Amino acid sequence: MNKVVIEKKILSENDQIAARLREALDGAGTLALNLISSPGSGKTLLLEKTLAALSRVYKDIRAAVLTGDIQTDNDARRLGRYGYPVRQITTAGACHLDARMIEKHSFGEPLDLLFIENVGNLVCPTSYDLGEDAKIVVLSVTEGEDKPLKYPGIFRKAELMILNKIDLLPYVPFDPQLALDNARQINPHIEVIETSCTTGAGLDLWLHWIASRAEKKKAIHAEEADHAAV
Amino acid sequence: MNKVVIEKKILSENDQIAARLREALDGAGTLALNLISSPGSGKTLLLEKTLAALSRVYKDIRAAVLTGDIQTDNDARRLGRYGYPVRQITTAGACHLDARMIEKHSFGEPLDLLFIENVGNLVCPTSYDLGEDAKIVVLSVTEGEDKPLKYPGIFRKAELMILNKIDLLPYVPFDPQLALDNARQINPHIEVIETSCTTGAGLDLWLHWIASRAEKKKAIHAEEADHAAV
Numbered sequence: 001m002n003k004v005v006i007e008k009k010i011l012s013e014n015d016q017i018a019a020r021l022r023e024a025l026d027g028a029g030t031l032a033l034n035l036i037s038s039p040g041s042g043k044t045l046l047l048e049k050t051l052a053a054l055s056r057v058y059k060d061i062r063a064a065v066l067t068g069d070i071q072t073d074n075d076a077r078r079l080g081r082y083g084y085p086v087r088q089i090t091t092a093g094a095c096h097l098d099a100r101m102i103e104k105h106s107f108g109e110p111l112d113l114l115f116i117e118n119v120g121n122l123v124c125p126t127s128y129d130l131g132e133d134a135k136i137v138v139l140s141v142t143e144g145e146d147k148p149l150k151y152p153g154i155f156r157k158a159e160l161m162i163l164n165k166i167d168l169l170p171y172v173p174f175d176p177q178l179a180l181d182n183a184r185q186i187n188p189h190i191e192v193i194e195t196s197c198t199t200g201a202g203l204d205l206w207l208h209w210i211a212s213r214a215e216k217k218k219a220i221h222a223e224e225a226d227h228a229a230v
Numbered sequence: 231m232n233k234v235v236i237e238k239k240i241l242s243e244n245d246q247i248a249a250r251l252r253e254a255l256d257g258a259g260t261l262a263l264n265l266i267s268s269p270g271s272g273k274t275l276l277l278e279k280t281l282a283a284l285s286r287v288y289k290d291i292r293a294a295v296l297t298g299d300i301q302t303d304n305d306a307r308r309l310g311r312y313g314y315p316v317r318q319i320t321t322a323g324a325c326h327l328d329a330r331m332i333e334k335h336s337f338g339e340p341l342d343l344l345f346i347e348n349v350g351n352l353v354c355p356t357s358y359d360l361g362e363d364a365k366i367v368v369l370s371v372t373e374g375e376d377k378p379l380k381y382p383g384i385f386r387k388a389e390l391m392i393l394n395k396i397d398l399l400p401y402v403p404f405d406p407q408l409a410l411d412n413a414r415q416i417n418p419h420i421e422v423i424e425t426s427c428t429t430g431a432g433l434d435l436w437l438h439w440i441a442s443r444a445e446k447k448k449a450i451h452a453e454e455a456d457h458a459a460v
Contacts, residue, residue, distance in 0.1 A: 006236045038268045038269045038270060038350070039268045039352050039373055039374075039377055039380070039381060040268055040370070040372060040373025040374050040377060069380050070353065070380060070381060070382075070383070071379060071380055071381070071382050072376070072379050072380050074376055074379070074380065093383070095325070095351075095353035095354050119353070120268070120352065120380070120381075121325075121351060121352070121353055121354075122269050122350065122351070123300065123325035123349070123351055123354070124325050124351075124353070124354065140270070140372065142270060142370065142372040142395065142398070143269055143270025144269075144270050146302070146304055147269055147270060149301060149302050149304070150269070150299050150300060150301055150302050150304065150350070151269060151300060151301075151350075152300075152301050153300070153323070165372065167401075168372070168398065168401055168402070171397075171398055171401050172398070
């Protein structure tokens with residue numbers, strides 16, 4: 001078998017597990033969000049701020065985090081301080097999370113919201129369906145406006161682009177409008193939220209995005225449960 | 231064949247081509263540097279500043295650049311303005327450069343120095359030998375001090391860490407000493423140069439590092455040519 005055939009086989013096996021995962025998540029009414037970015041774009045701090053805010057503003061949402069890294073459990077320790085269940089997936093060299101890892105580390109308790117923090121890599125995680133409801137790409141303003149054009153795969157598949165670290169805009173040559181134009185050139189439907197975890201800018205919009213998506217998923221779930229009961 | 235066996239086979243094929251490349255580069259006395267980093271760490275701008283400085287300070291060095299991206303030839307266009315031959319390698323989805331791509335895009339003319347700008351990815355390029363003399367990892371201060379621990383592969387293999395964008399240090403929570411300690415924990419012999427392409431800080435040290443390495447390679451080459459002539 002050549003490389004392309006093998007890759008297709010691996011991806012098709014992954015898709016089967018992802019379909020099973022998606023069915024389980026849908027069945028439980030759990031909204032799953034798969035966060036993908038370069039290393040150092042600020043995913044972990046964004047999730048820290050998100051968990052802290054959820055615990056204040058949306059106390060009813062039962063959330064959890066799966067965080068992927070090649071090495072270290074630093075992120076799980078950072079994220080574990082907010083009262084939500086957090087599990088570290090250490091990939092031991094693999095450049096992405098796959099559906100089997102998610103299935104293996106699933107939580108036993110009912111959840112409304114599952115954050116999946118992927119390995120820092122703008123390329124490989126894009127190809128692996130994890131059964132999520134939405135992929136979210138995090139781009140920090142220090143990375144340059146050209147990234148959507150240079151890494152089109154993830155920008156094509158993401159529903160939402162979080163433009164992070166906007167507090168650094170005065171110090172870097174970055175034009176947010178150009179970044180957005182580039183992202184929309186790849187994916188005309190991509191939504192955008194600008195955030196700074198230092199100043200807190202945009203975090204309310206992000207929280208609202210999450211809560212309304214979780215609410216919608218819960219409503220669909222309740223409706224389906226009603227149908228099933230009839 | 232399972233995934234691990236296939237990966238080993240691909241890497242062993244790559245190693246064979248890389249060995250052939252290394253022999254050719256050694257035979258020509260060409261110093262080849264393989265630059266690896268996250269997307270947006272500033273590799274292209276660093277190379278732009280490097281080519282501009284080489285053309286002023288080290289006019290005798292015959293340099294060239296191979297620049298890898300998944301999509302677009304933006305970088306080749308940026309790098310092509312300094313009077314040196316530049317070729318874009320578009321990987322069309324692949325998350326790294328491999329030795330075959332380098333061989334295919336080799337330059338016909340004699341070179342003292344070949345920069346290889348890898349695809350922006352802190353993981354996958356690490357595994358692919360390109361026949362280079364040294365791997366160089368570029369880490370920008372906006373990415374966090376923990377990256378050497380979370381992505382140990384590249385920090386273990388790199389001879390030099392360029393700590394880039396130090397002009398942003400006043401605006402980000404980043405401790406350069408901690409980043410260095412983390413890098414040395416993975417690789418006690420790694421050298422470090424701090425740079426800013428905005429202020430120009432550290433670029434003289436980087437230029438000197440390159441020139442002395444190129445000089446050394448040339449000297450070894452000349453010595454071997456003498457031996458061969460005897």
